[in-house]
Amino acid sequence: MPSRPAPEEVRTVAVAGAGVMGHAIAQVFAQAGMEVRLVDLDESMLETAPRRIEYNLETLALAGRMSAADIPRVLDRISCTTDLEAAAGESEFAVEAVSENQAAKQSVFSALEKTIGGDAVLASNTSGLMLYDMIEFTRPDRIVCAHWFAPPHIVPLVEVAGGPDTAPEALRWTARLLERAGKRPLVMDRFAEAFIANRIMMAMADAAEELMEEGAAGLHDIDLAVKTSVGMRLGVVGIFQSLDFNGLDLIAEGRRSMGLDTPPYLAEPVERGDYGPKTGAGFYDYGGRTEAEVLRKRDLAYLAVLGALEEVDAFDPV
Ligand SMILES: NC(=O)c1ccc[n+]([C@@H]2O[C@H](COP(=O)([O-])OP(=O)(O)OC[C@H]3O[C@@H](n4cnc5c(N)ncnc54)[C@H](O)[C@@H]3O)[C@@H](O)[C@H]2O)c1
Known part of the structure; x- marks a missing residue:
């Protein structure tokens, strides 16, 4: 052998x-x-x-x-x-x-x-x-x-x-x-502690803990908020394509008004005028499709995910 x-x-x-x-x-x-x-x-x-x-x-x-x-x-x-x-x-x-x-x-x-x-x-x-x-x-x-x-x-x-x-x-x-x-x-390009998905999950858990410490919401409400919003969307667009839909110009502007730097990965597409589906490209290239076509595809995917989640009562605890 x-x-x-x-x-x-x-x-x-x-x-x-x-x-x-x-x-x-x-x-x-x-x-x-x-x-x-x-x-x-x-x-x-x-x-x-x-x-x-x-x-x-x-x-x-x-x-x-x-x-x-x-x-x-x-x-x-x-x-x-x-x-x-x-x-x-x-x-x-x-x-x-x-x-x-x-x-x-x-x-x-x-x-x-x-x-x-x-x-x-x-x-x-x-x-x-x-x-x-x-x-x-x-x-x-x-x-x-x-x-x-x-x-x-x-x-x-x-x-x-x-x-x-x-x-x-x-x-x-x-x-x-x-x-x-x-x-x-x-x-992955190189080894990183906790790899990708758990690192992101850990950042979410840290934010959730902060919210509880601030008395802003309890853990059941935090789970419900995540499941009925970003959780539903993330499966379709991930993190960076989600920003494309916000508009990268808007994201960069928002960071500036909060006194934050614009990191190169964001500054570069913004300088090129690539803001997202509305300009034909952002972090992703939309292949010549109109914004309306891209939004139609995204929204049908969101609705399919929403339908599947509702069908299994996913917004209630398992
Ligand atoms: N649980 C998760 O959600 C999860 C997710 C991804 C990765 N992991 C990783 O997978 C690994 C296992 O996690 P788990 O949750 O399945 O743990 P577990 O405790 O359920 O199972 C570990 C098993 O390994 C056996 N074991 C211990 N030493 C051994 C040895 N020398 N030879 C043979 N068997 C031995 C134990 O008897 C036990 O049955 C860990 O490295 C963990 O970090 C876990």
Whole structure:
């Protein structure tokens, strides 16, 4: 077996950690047709993992995302073991989703590096550890961070980032494997603590905490405000395209009147006269479409999201 087959040819993957993330990461690879060795130190986690995975698959079938008839085949591809070295020895790729502490990560990476073929990529699902500073690797060129979101079998994004010695090819390879597994990998330009989405979520949590401290609103009202406004829009336009719709000229003007500098990423399009859909381009290029056409597309997307959220009573707590 080549030590790093093409992502399309990977047959067996090892997933270390069968907790909140690991059991469902194993499920995603099994759904994509790969054999999975799911490993945990704690046998009770391995006893419950197949049932948890089956429940997840049933939910996907209920939502029409897969056929219920395929569930046994997916489950058959997953085998559970406490023997990490044996599991890794049979695998062409490994991902660790073990407890978020240095000792657990070091012990798993030491075992993986010892047992898994020379060039095979080894991935960490750490959310917030400075992995490349705190873990000793023998072959750092093949160590990637591939950060999933809960629930991993539903949220599309996996953030992929490497340390100073990670080979760019290992990052590209990981992204292709994740695409094969139906995910939306995003290879970051460089490693950053907490990656992208959680950094933004942390800034939101800080702002929410400030509002509570100021006595402006309680936590239930803050959640409701977010869900019924920016939350609904962000899924369609993200942060920067949302600013395009505000008008970048207006955003720059607003910053000036608050005594704030205009950072280059904003000053440059404004100097060019690219303010957003109203001028044909902003941060994004609207490809010759009129403002009305762009707004029609945006608003139909907003209304589809709004309809879906209302249908599942999303503005009430889950
Ligand atoms: N929970 C989330 O929402 C989330 C989201 C993204 C990333 N992550 C990251 O994923 C990783 C796992 O998080 P989780 O929430 O699934 O944790 P969890 O506590 O639910 O599961 C961790 C599992 O790892 C097992 N474990 C610990 N040491 C081990 C070892 N040496 N070998 C094998 N198994 C071992 C534990 O027994 C446990 O079952 C963490 O790095 C976390 O930061 C979590």
